[in-house]
Amino acid sequence: MEEQKMGEVTTENPISDRSPVSLLSQVKYEHLVAGISGGVTATLILHPLDIIKTRFAVNDGRGHNIPKYNGITNAFVTIYRQEGFTGLYRGVTPNMLGAGASWGLYFLFYNALKMRLQDGNIDKPLSATQHMICASEGGFLTLLLTNPLWVMKTRMCLQYEGAKQKYEGLVDCCMKIYRDHGARGFYKGLLPGILGVSHGAVHFMVYEELKRNYSVYKNQPISTKLGTIEYLAFAATSKLVAATVTFPYQVIRTRLQNQNYSYNGVLDCVNQTWRYEGWRGFYKGLGPNLVRVIPATMITFVTYENISHLLLNYKLNASANA
Template sequence: MASVIKQRQALGEQVSLFSQVKLEHLVAGISGGVSSTLILHPLDIIKIRFAVNDGRMHAAPRYNGIANAFLTIYRQEGFRGLYQGVTPNVWGAGASWGLYFMFYGSLKNWVKKGDASANLSAGTHLALASAAGFTTLLITNPLWVVKTRLCLQYGGIKKYNGMIDCLVKIYQADGFRGYYKGLVPGIFGVSHGAVQFMVYEEMKKAHSKYYSQPITAKLSTIEYLTFAAISKLIAAATTYPYQVIRARLQNQHYSYTGLGECVKLTWTHEGWRGFYKGLGTNLVRVVPATAITFVTYENVSHWLLKHSENKLRS
């Protein structure tokens, strides 16, 4: 495939963005997102409940750490309690990772003019990841609103009976705008994915340069795990506050007039620490989740792309 593109370039043909869209990236991204979500969803439940607990809502459950939260939810709500909201989470994670990898891969190959072996700068990786993240967010934000609300059903009171019921009731109560609550902090959160992908790509590029390998060379599982974990730690530590604000804006138990009020009240009542509630749980969850996602993605995408190239040759 790469040789065909180079031949076209030699003949002066332009490489279109559409020609660089590969469904292999979509399938591989969905596989990674779904796998990590099914394994680690209980930690997502705990992180969200920590994030929205501002100390002023008496109805909100309070936990003394991750282990206590896990056991308390299990005792009070059973195994199903630990997997509340898993359906929109699986849909959201699968769609988000699949679309993100597809958009990012397409944009990256387009900028490279179809030459997969070409190197890009850190700034270019950051810009492309931001564009991919923003596009993905616009498509998937309704799923994240639903996931947050289902994860915040506690105390034996259920307002929503599953994902579809939640989607219908949000529309009935707030109209189409209800699906985009928390969108503004979500847009700021695009920087999270952008930072993560930039660091991940730069580490892979440095590794390839050090070992004199082509940038397209398949790495070992340990190398993918290491690069994914480090990039996620850096991204999570630098951009986490937006997740707290987004969760609070999407919380059905409390209403803010907007982003400004949410930020102001969080700072007034909790200080800077309020913006990092649930960070520990988040790191425990997202680092292995990202490692699972990226390892699954890299291996599945390499296999699918190689299979596609073999079919074209035969």
């Protein structure tokens, strides 16, 4: 075999032989911690609006002993007058656990899936479709782990005067659901929840596209930390789009989880809602929901972005100084 001549270019390409980045190697606890922090902070501040949104969503206008309110302000005043301050924070424990776990796990899974597609390079741009796929996969994994918390949160939020079932706390709620419905009771509303994964997909796709286009406009790497105003604006815009497009699934999911009235599955709930309320029935509670979720998302994302950047930079600096 002839020796290779000096300066001759070889055909080997070490880059092409590089093994693909594994998903596990991209799992970073910093995203989990930052997501939990954002979710818990937003929930503690805005839980009363979640109470109001939940009660609006289950009110189908056909009685069932469900209290009726004339708008958000009337609902807030009525609940406070009849149930006190604690009434505005019914279900806050499972809501806080659910929001913290959901946002933490969502950001953890989403970023790991995204980094795998980026081959570990955080400045490698992805398409809108790729962002949507990562968000859908992350949302599905998160839903399977957190649906029991959302069932308990919904039931505890619906403990008004005359309700069929009352709970003395999170543990009591858990035990009664298992006693009455078994393990399947914790997964009521799972099917519309799976359909609702589209909400997170639309939300994160719009958010990432806004950040990417802004970074292109500013001629800076897409991983560059933005200002608080930019994060607030992008979070609010993306949430408004996603919430409006996908809100009907939330109404159906909430009604299926309601302990005070029963439907024979998703299709029965959809049929009855359409029959008695028309298309407007699928958007009941949209107003208070937007009032709640847009500020909540703004708080969550600003908290997440700042804490995640802080933790990741601290880890990077610690490694550099080691």
